[in-house]
Amino acid sequence: MLLNILKNRRVLFFGGKGGVGKTTLASATAAGLAQQGRRILVVSTDPAHNLGHLWEREIGAKPVSLMAGLDGIELDPGSTVDEHLKTVENSLRKLMPERLHKEVKRHLEQAREAPGMVEAALLERIAVTLETGLAHYDTVIFDTAPTGHTTRLLELPELMAAWTDGLLKNRERSGNFTRALGQFKAVDADNDVASNLFEDEPTRDHEMRAVLMRRQDRFRKLREILTDGETTAFMIVLTAERLPVLETIELCQRLHDLQVSVGGLIVNRRSPRGESALLDQRAKNEDEHLAKLIKALQPKVPEIKQIPLSANEIIGGQELVHFSSAYLG
Template sequence: MAPAHGHGALAIGSCELLLDLARSRRILFFGGKGGVGKTTVSAATALALANEDRRVLLVSTDPAHNLGHLFNREIGPRPVRLAPGLDGLELDPAATVRDHMSDVSGALHSLMPVQMHAEIDKHVALSRDAPGMQEAAILEKMAEIVEQGRKDYEHVIFDTAPSGHTARLMALPEMMTAWTEGLIQRRERADRFAEFVRGLGSDSDMAEDIVGEKNSAAEKESRIRAILNRRRLKFAHLRDALADPELTSFVIVLVAERLPVMETIELHDQLRKAGLTIDCLVVNKRLPSGTGEFLEERRAQQEIHLHTLGETLPDVSSEHLDLVAKDIAGLTALQEFSQGLQD
């Protein structure tokens, strides 16, 4: 990009930086507006790493699921082989919420008397559509994928949903950790009450009764606490992984137009506030230079918007990828596009 960005040595169209970044991080997120090329560029990056004999998992968290479209095949919630060294999966938000809810109601059933189960099921069914439920379920799944993926793969690459959705998701580990901690503290107070009642002594019949009741209640309390604790640890691990700049980086993909540049600046700020490190901006679909007057004018327009981007985010370096003439669909086309990352 322009020398003002500190990466002036990089020729336009070269992408050493993105690939270098991808090589040096175990977890890489691609985010940005719809249609800018998140799926294409994240898949091309994953493929370039796999071509270097690294084991890579590509994960789509976008409900639009164009990973399957790109590879011309069905991709489900379990990893499937996309190319040598490259596995991929698509998180289905609806299915993720369904699994999550059945886990929750299972746990509640085991803790509550049978006559309450119908009531619990009604409550669980209602909360399926509650705000934030889908995000919480996806986040929990993401925590599992990151944990397992770090064991099974050298790189886990996330192709995320369009900007707003992803920004909310990234702020969530912090909130969920705080929320479960609050619940646990309330549980602890309840446990202390049980101890206090037990401390009343055993010579009083009344105390005996209360203790009997409280004992089984205390058992349930501690089981609830164990469940909450596991959940808290899951979210806390994810938060720690996301906030570790040596481990995780976020790449924002954009096109050189006015609104995408403004949205990139906004997304950058939201992600920073959520504790993420943004190391690279990928400016995709750049008009190739030297292609006639109209295109030169269009390219000059792009320069104006990129100037704004550079002025506002001077510390984040960027990579420019030219608009290519043919569709990028299927493994062969992706291989070719991915080759462009190494030139």
């Protein structure tokens, strides 16, 4: 069964097209694993959070107990950017001369609306959450944003690590230039500003390099975790309809290119047969879409788990445990 396959993975991502039931399946999997006695953290990275609504309680940036052995977090993009910029500002204020502090603040306020800022801040928060989560939980489960946002986030660790590496190399060239200028310090010995700048430069350079290297190390570790097939699996949730199927085919290819292991496909809300002519026709159409999906993913078709359409809305811990036991256990 699905839970037995997933229980040995320490990191699970649930992704797919919007509205297919990612939050429900991520939560039901988390509840099922918690029922087995494991410590689970479920994390929502979707700006349109449904985790709190599903569990019928307030969930925020700090872990909230959802049931025995299971905690939940919602990462809010807006507050994540605020925290990220505040952390960057505090670091830069320590590294820059005091006369530049106002300029640093002005620059960061402008950067708030820069393209990619939300993704970069959220990625760093995911990296930190994963790092601390793996230290305290058996499994960390991510309920992700719709496909386009998620694949962009999965691409970022490598890009950010390379970008930080570029900053470190630029910093090294800058340091060589500053040391060369230092030969002329005696000529300007009466200029206190210039003198202090040269005196403080080695300390600032060391601290700045330390900050950049910590960041680079964090992104590289995240990349290693994402591409470790024994540790991490990406579960794709879809419905057996044309658009979700096409998006799933593209997502599988993108994950393959990124070297992220696809743990399986969960086809949610399959129409029942024998209830009415309408539902029978829908089930037939769904079969055709799934046949196209399987054909497109040949020769390596991930395991496919099909979940029937439920007559009732699945809300609250008790319903999620029952759902997990009935369909995932």
